[in-house]
Amino acid sequence: MAHFEKAKSLNEWFDQRLGVNTLNRVLAKEYWIPKDINFLWAMGMVLAITFGILLVSGIFLLMYYQPNVDLAFDSVNYTIMQEVGYGWLWRHVHAVAASVVFLIIYIHMFTGIYYGSYKKGRELIWISGMLLFVAFSAEAFSGYMLPWGQMSYWAGMVITNLFSMGSLEMNGVVEWIRGDYVPAQAFLDRFFMLHVLLIPIVILLLIGIHFGALRLPHVNNQNGEEIDFEVEAEKYRSGNKAASKVIAFANDFMAKDMFVVAVFLVFFFYLVFWNFGFAMDPVNFDPADGLVTPAHIYPEWYFLWSYEILRPFSKDIGLIAFAFAQVIFFLLPFLDRSPNAVPASRRGLFNIWFWVMLVDLIVLTAMGKLPPEGIYSTIGYVAALVFIALWIALPIITKLEKKL
Amino acid sequence: MKELFILAVVTFFSLLTYWLVEPFAHGQMHAHVDSKSFAYADLPALTKQGDATRGADTFMAGGCIGCHNVKALGMETGMSAKDAAAAYGVNPPDLSNAGAIYDAKFLADLIKNPAHAMSVEHKFDDMHPHPMPAFYGAGGEDIDQEIADMVAYMQSIAVKAEEVTPKMAFEDACGRCHAVRYTKWTQLGEMPNFKYKKDELRFQADVLDAQDAVKAYMGKLPPDLSMYIRSRNEHFLSTFIEDPQSHLHGTAMPRVGVTAHASEQVIEYMKMAGDPLAADRDEIGKNVMIYMIFFVLFAYLWKRQIWKDLH
Structure with a gap:
C-alpha cells in the first residue's frame, strides 16, 4: 500500500487520492489556448451546454413518456404538454435544442473547414467530430420517432426502407431493423432504447475522445500561426500575459466562452418561447396513421442536404450518392493535399471551394424540402452533382496549392 | 470589428437557410387561400325582412322539429343522439342557438337547398338526396318570405351573437362529426365520469356506433381535432372552416356556415383543446x-x- 501523509486540507485530501491538482493543471490552468481566436472558437462550449440542456430536458421527458404505439402520441401531446407542470417547457426546450444543436454543429464544422483545423495532427479531432455528427444524427432521428406522429411514422418508414439497398431488395434486412413489416410497436421500442440509452452513451464517449484529441495538438488559431506553446506558456507564467500568445483554458478562455454561451442562450430561449415552429413540424401533430401518407414527407432541416443528394437520382445511383455524402466528410483531412493549415481566405482555389460548398449545401437543403417538381428538381439535381464534383476536385486543387 | 463581421456572415447564412426551408418552402407546398371574411358572397342575398312571430308558425308547419331538437324551448324529438345518427348519418343539430352561430344568408339557403349551401352537391343527387329535405314552402305565397321569417325566428330564440361561447360554437358546428379526446368530447357529447366500468363501456360502445354511422355517411371517420391547432395553423383552420372545398377540393366535409365570430369561437375551442398553455409560454418566456x-x-x-x- 502506498504511503499517505495526513492531509492538511480538504483539497490536499482529494489531491492525494484523485490527483485533482494535476488534473486542474493539465485540463484547465495550463491547458494553453491561442489568444488569437474569435467567437467561433466558443462553439464547442455552446455545443456542450446545448447537449447538457438536451440531457436534462430529456430526463424530465423520460419520466412521463410512454413508448407504446397507442399511448406515445398522447403521452407527449397531452400528458407532458398539458398535465405535467412545466412539461410543455421541457418539451419545447428539448425539441428546439435538438434542432439548434445542428445549426451549431454545422457552424462548428464549417469553422473547422475554413481555418483548416483538421490538418497537421488534428485529424483525429475532425474524425471524432464527424463520428459525433453521425451519433447526433442517429440520436435526432431516433428521438423524432418517439412522439409517434405522422412524420415520425413516415420518416421511419422511408429511412428504414433505405436498408433494402435499392435493387438488391434486401427486404429481410428492413424487416429485421423494424422488427415488423411496417414501423410498429417493436420499432418504437427499439428506437426508444437507442434514443435514451445506447446512443447517449456513445455520444458521451465520443465527446470524451473529441476533447482528448484536442489536448495534444492544441486548438488552432485565427491566422493559422504555428505557436511554440512552451515558450508562450513561459511568458504567461512569468506574468507577461499581455505579450504571450496563449491564454489558459480556465478562466481566460472560459470567460469568453461563457459570454458567447450567454448570448446564444438569449437566442435559444427566444426560439423556445416564440419561434419553435421550425423545430416542431406541424405534420407530426397528427397521430401516426399507416393508411394516410402525408402530402409532403421531408426530414428535419438538418438532414435535408443529404436527403436531396439521394432524391434526384434513380434508386440505386441515389443510394450510392447518399452513401458517398455520408462518408466523404470523414475523409476531408486526407483529401485536402495542401500543407497549409491557414484560413481559407489565404488559400486561393480552396477559398472558392469553401464558399461554393457552403452555398451548395444551402441550395441542397432548400431543394430537399421543396416538392421535387419542375425547376426545383432540376436545381436539386445540379446541386447534387456539384456536391460530388467538389469532392472530386478537392485533392486536385489542394495539390496545386502553393506552400505558404 | 472582425468578430462582428464574422457574426454578420454566420447570421446571414443561417437566416437565409431558415427562410428557404420554412417560410419559402411552406409557401410553395401549401396553396395560399385568402379569407373571404365569412361573407358567403356566393349565396343569394336576403331580400325579405323576416318576422319572428310568423316565423314561429312556419317553423312548426315546416316540420323542422321532426328531426331537430330545440332544447332551449323544451322541444325534443325523443330520439337519442345515437339513434339520430343511425337514422340520418349525422345527428341533426339542436336549433336553439343556430340563429346566433350560423350566418343568416347561409341558414336561408340551407333551408331551401341544403346541399348547395353546404357545398356538398358533388355528394348528392336525386337518387341519393341530402338527408335534410329541402323546404318547398309551408302554404304561404312567397317561399322566400317564409324562409326569412324562420331565420328571424331562429335568431329571436337564440342567445345574442356575441354570447356564443367556444364550447357552444364547437359542439354545434363541429362536434357532431368530430371528436376531441383532449376535452373528452365525443360524437355523442361530453364523456361523463362513470362510477362503473360497465357504464363507461356502454357509453363507449354507443360512441363507436355513432362513429360508424358518421363514417358511413361521410366516407371516413372525420378526424379527432385535439391537436389541430398545432398540426394546422390558425389561418388554415379559419379559411378551411369558411370553405372546406377551397383547401380540399371534393371533400365530404360540408361548409358549416358559421359567422366570423362563431368561427373565432371554434378556433378558441381548439386552442383550449390542443394548446391551452400558450399564455404561460408568453409569461414565463x-x-x-x-x-x-x-x-x-x-x-x-x-x-x-x-x-x-x-x-
Whole structure:
C-alpha cells in the first residue's frame, strides 16, 4: 500500500487520492489556448451546454413518456404538454435544442473547414467530430420517432426502407431493423432504447475522445500561426500575459466562452418561447396513421442536404450518392493535399471551394424540402452533382496549392 | 470589428437557410387561400325582412322539429343522439342557438337547398338526396318570405351573437362529426365520469356506433381535432372552416356556415383543446428573457475582468 501523509486540507485530501491538482493543471490552468481566436472558437462550449440542456430536458421527458404505439402520441401531446407542470417547457426546450444543436454543429464544422483545423495532427479531432455528427444524427432521428406522429411514422418508414439497398431488395434486412413489416410497436421500442440509452452513451464517449484529441495538438488559431506553446506558456507564467500568445483554458478562455454561451442562450430561449415552429413540424401533430401518407414527407432541416443528394437520382445511383455524402466528410483531412493549415481566405482555389460548398449545401437543403417538381428538381439535381464534383476536385486543387 | 463581421456572415447564412426551408418552402407546398371574411358572397342575398312571430308558425308547419331538437324551448324529438345518427348519418343539430352561430344568408339557403349551401352537391343527387329535405314552402305565397321569417325566428330564440361561447360554437358546428379526446368530447357529447366500468363501456360502445354511422355517411371517420391547432395553423383552420372545398377540393366535409365570430369561437375551442398553455409560454418566456439578459451582462463583466490582463 502506498504511503499517505495526513492531509492538511480538504483539497490536499482529494489531491492525494484523485490527483485533482494535476488534473486542474493539465485540463484547465495550463491547458494553453491561442489568444488569437474569435467567437467561433466558443462553439464547442455552446455545443456542450446545448447537449447538457438536451440531457436534462430529456430526463424530465423520460419520466412521463410512454413508448407504446397507442399511448406515445398522447403521452407527449397531452400528458407532458398539458398535465405535467412545466412539461410543455421541457418539451419545447428539448425539441428546439435538438434542432439548434445542428445549426451549431454545422457552424462548428464549417469553422473547422475554413481555418483548416483538421490538418497537421488534428485529424483525429475532425474524425471524432464527424463520428459525433453521425451519433447526433442517429440520436435526432431516433428521438423524432418517439412522439409517434405522422412524420415520425413516415420518416421511419422511408429511412428504414433505405436498408433494402435499392435493387438488391434486401427486404429481410428492413424487416429485421423494424422488427415488423411496417414501423410498429417493436420499432418504437427499439428506437426508444437507442434514443435514451445506447446512443447517449456513445455520444458521451465520443465527446470524451473529441476533447482528448484536442489536448495534444492544441486548438488552432485565427491566422493559422504555428505557436511554440512552451515558450508562450513561459511568458504567461512569468506574468507577461499581455505579450504571450496563449491564454489558459480556465478562466481566460472560459470567460469568453461563457459570454458567447450567454448570448446564444438569449437566442435559444427566444426560439423556445416564440419561434419553435421550425423545430416542431406541424405534420407530426397528427397521430401516426399507416393508411394516410402525408402530402409532403421531408426530414428535419438538418438532414435535408443529404436527403436531396439521394432524391434526384434513380434508386440505386441515389443510394450510392447518399452513401458517398455520408462518408466523404470523414475523409476531408486526407483529401485536402495542401500543407497549409491557414484560413481559407489565404488559400486561393480552396477559398472558392469553401464558399461554393457552403452555398451548395444551402441550395441542397432548400431543394430537399421543396416538392421535387419542375425547376426545383432540376436545381436539386445540379446541386447534387456539384456536391460530388467538389469532392472530386478537392485533392486536385489542394495539390496545386502553393506552400505558404 | 472582425468578430462582428464574422457574426454578420454566420447570421446571414443561417437566416437565409431558415427562410428557404420554412417560410419559402411552406409557401410553395401549401396553396395560399385568402379569407373571404365569412361573407358567403356566393349565396343569394336576403331580400325579405323576416318576422319572428310568423316565423314561429312556419317553423312548426315546416316540420323542422321532426328531426331537430330545440332544447332551449323544451322541444325534443325523443330520439337519442345515437339513434339520430343511425337514422340520418349525422345527428341533426339542436336549433336553439343556430340563429346566433350560423350566418343568416347561409341558414336561408340551407333551408331551401341544403346541399348547395353546404357545398356538398358533388355528394348528392336525386337518387341519393341530402338527408335534410329541402323546404318547398309551408302554404304561404312567397317561399322566400317564409324562409326569412324562420331565420328571424331562429335568431329571436337564440342567445345574442356575441354570447356564443367556444364550447357552444364547437359542439354545434363541429362536434357532431368530430371528436376531441383532449376535452373528452365525443360524437355523442361530453364523456361523463362513470362510477362503473360497465357504464363507461356502454357509453363507449354507443360512441363507436355513432362513429360508424358518421363514417358511413361521410366516407371516413372525420378526424379527432385535439391537436389541430398545432398540426394546422390558425389561418388554415379559419379559411378551411369558411370553405372546406377551397383547401380540399371534393371533400365530404360540408361548409358549416358559421359567422366570423362563431368561427373565432371554434378556433378558441381548439386552442383550449390542443394548446391551452400558450399564455404561460408568453409569461414565463418574458421572465426567462429577463434572467438571460442579466446572465449576458454578468458574463460580459466577468470576461472583461479576466481579459483586462490579457490584452
